């Protein structure tokens with residue numbers, strides 16, 4: 318079969334895999350290939366057991382794989398054949414040298430740019446899918462054209478706004494698709510070509526275009542604003558606990574103001590995930606670089622409040638359980654950074670688990686999808702941690718349960734049965750405020766929600 322377009326994506330991770338699966342699924346006339354340096358990951362994308370869990374992903378991949386969706390490790394060959402190349406490699410926070418702990422580590426991204434420049438023999442549109450510091454497209458252009466200026470590359474910014482756990486729905490019905498380009502003839506033509514791809518299933522009015530720098534910056538700002546809402550409500554949850562106000566009542570009251578809106582107002586143990594912290598710190602680093610220290614301090618405080626909230630949660634466990642956790646069995650309900658994903662990157666569960674181990678507690682971790690990653694995150698602590706998928710078995714004989722991930726499953730468990738199987742007094746720390754606290758208290762638990770009065774029997 319002759320395809321209309323050859324689309325390539327470099328990076329088969331949480332973004333590259335689902336995004337390309339959706340394009341292939343919606344556009345049978347395009348050939349979509351996803352490549353990665355990690356051959357195990359590619360083998361997994363080609364198997365029945367995909368490397369990531371995402372509701373609805375299996376069906377989309379099955380529908381397109383082998384038809385017009387391909388996963389491969391042949392990077393050189395695929396670069397040569399592609400018309401459009403999405404770059405979706407990881408851009409983690411730098412852990413070394415200048416900007417360590419703040420700036421984006423661009424080594425994977427730069428390596429990809431060099432490879433494209435080295436192997437490409439015909440003009441290509443390069444699409445930045447990864448989240449990058451503003452003005453990265455300029456550096457990309459320079460690297461791409463450093464070997465051979467005869468091949469024309471047009472670099473577009475097309476940041477991805479999907480949220481893990483709802484990625485398929487987000488990709489199928491996005492609030493908006495953003496495409497940034499140079500405002501030149503070549504730039505606008507490349508932009509229109511990318512618009513046409515999305516227009517196969519996204520309504521035109523939701524496909525918005527801008528200059529490249531605004532597009533790159535918009536992604537960092539979107540994540541900063543989302544995280545800022547979480548830190549804002551979490552900072553108030555601490556005040557609620559001191560004053561007997563109820564964070565859910567406060568969130569409801571302010572959320573009904575249409576200027577504020579009711580989304581992202583759930584207080585919790587804090588946000589996790591590979592993006593929020595990294596992207597805010599990137600924004601902070603950029604602001605400082607331009608001498609904008611007040612802006613940098615403002616955004617940095619969002620990360621600090623998040624850390625404070627997770628620390629507060631563990632301290633609350635310690636003080637509530639009579640100031641010692643030594644030898645006590647604590648069960649973590651959930652380890653993923655959010656529900657409906659197996660991803661544990663930057664999950665608050667990692668910090669909570671490590672702190673509890675420091676306090677010499679014995680941990681039992683349960684999670685429907687994230688135990689494999691949890692074992693990697695907590696490796697070296699085998700003697701203090703056990704992993705049990707069944708929450709009833711996991712809670713058996715424990716002194717306390719801490720709800721860390723808001724899996725629906727935990728809302729509907731038989732808590733009378735769980736209570737009977739636990740040590741007494743039995744504690745529940747609901748780090749996501751998803752349980753029926755009054756009911757748990759009636760059963761006999763000592764209940765510690767976030768941002769609400771505790772319910773104790775002593």
Ligand SMILES: NC(=O)c1ccc[n+]([C@@H]2O[C@H](COP(=O)([O-])OP(=O)(O)OC[C@H]3O[C@@H](n4cnc5c(N)ncnc54)[C@H](O)[C@@H]3O)[C@@H](O)[C@H]2O)c1
Nearest residue numbers: 328329330331332353354355405406407408425447448477
């Ligand atoms: N995860 C999210 O929810 C999300 C959402 C929006 C945007 N983003 C952004 O998208 C980008 C990718 O994120 P992710 O979560 O998919 O990361 P990931 O770590 O899951 O995937 C990145 C993949 O790129 C591969 N890779 C690295 N260097 C390569 C190279 N030179 N050639 C080929 N493959 C290479 C890695 O092996 C890895 O499989 C990041 O910039 C991230 O900030 C992520």
